Amino acid sequence: MGGETMGRRPSSCIVLAKCLPMSESITIRTATVADRLVIAHHRTAMFVDMGWSLDEERAAALRVTTASWLEQAMPRGEYVGWLAQSEAAPERVVAGAGVQLRRILPFPRRLIDGTVSIAEGRQAIVVNVYTEPEFRRRGTARRLMETVIGWARSVRLESLVLHAAPDGEALYRSLGFERTNEMRYTRL
Numbered sequence: 001m002g003g004e005t006m007g008r009r010p011s012s013c014i015v016l017a018k019c020l021p022m023s024e025s026i027t028i029r030t031a032t033v034a035d036r037l038v039i040a041h042h043r044t045a046m047f048v049d050m051g052w053s054l055d056e057e058r059a060a061a062l063r064v065t066t067a068s069w070l071e072q073a074m075p076r077g078e079y080v081g082w083l084a085q086s087e088a089a090p091e092r093v094v095a096g097a098g099v100q101l102r103r104i105l106p107f108p109r110r111l112i113d114g115t116v117s118i119a120e121g122r123q124a125i126v127v128n129v130y131t132e133p134e135f136r137r138r139g140t141a142r143r144l145m146e147t148v149i150g151w152a153r154s155v156r157l158e159s160l161v162l163h164a165a166p167d168g169e170a171l172y173r174s175l176g177f178e179r180t181n182e183m184r185y186t187r188l
């Protein structure tokens with residue numbers, strides 16, 4: 001997976017001087033275990049942008065433990081990630097998204113045509129969706145999510161799930177994600 005290129009500029013660039021020129025193109029590639037530090041940075045920055053006020057000690061702890069988790073999970077195929085980088089400066093990763101694969105118990109599910117089939121429980125949770133602030137609103141997260149969905153189809157997953165932050169909800173809805181009845185218990 002890789003080599004998908006885009007150069008779309010959002011309408012807001014008409015008024016934003018900081019927007020990059022039309023020639024700025026972004027390439028999406030699959031992440032490797034060597035990218036674990038940038039993915040760990042995305043994850044930490046994502047939580048901060050979602051409202052978690054992490055002091056530097058806790059932010060560093062999240063980065064270190066995430067990188068270490070990825071070092072184990074990526075070679076096993078338990079985590080698959082994608083990174084968006086500038087074509088002009090490939091060392092500059094501007095956004096990312098990933099999935100954690102998980103196998104759940106089989107369950108009945110209704111297909112688009114209304115019939116019911118038994119799903120084997122091949123599911124992934126979408127995580128670490130993050131775009132660097134100066135690269136936002138130019139379609140990068142959308143392209144990453146389209147890549148994730150395309151990949152999920154290609155490996156024949158049955159569903160993708162995610163927990164939407166307010167900034168991401170419109171994007172996920174526009175791609176076809178729907179609210180479910182999931183509940184959570186955290187008093188453990």
Ligand SMILES: CC(C)(COP(=O)(O)OP(=O)(O)OC[C@H]1O[C@@H](n2cnc3c(N)ncnc32)[C@H](O)[C@@H]1OP(=O)(O)O)[C@@H](O)C(=O)NCCC(=O)NCCS
Nearest residue numbers: 049129130131136137138139140141142165167168170171
């Ligand atoms: C959410 C986020 C990943 C979007 O990244 P992005 O690259 O700017 O997204 P895109 O440019 O692809 O935008 C796609 C759509 O998302 C929506 N969107 C993007 N940013 C949004 C925001 N801040 N508020 C509401 N909707 C937003 C828009 O509907 C947009 O469609 P449009 O192009 O028709 O306007 C980015 O704002 C971010 O990193 N936020 C902080 C971390 C976070 O909340 N991650 C999501 C965790 S679930």
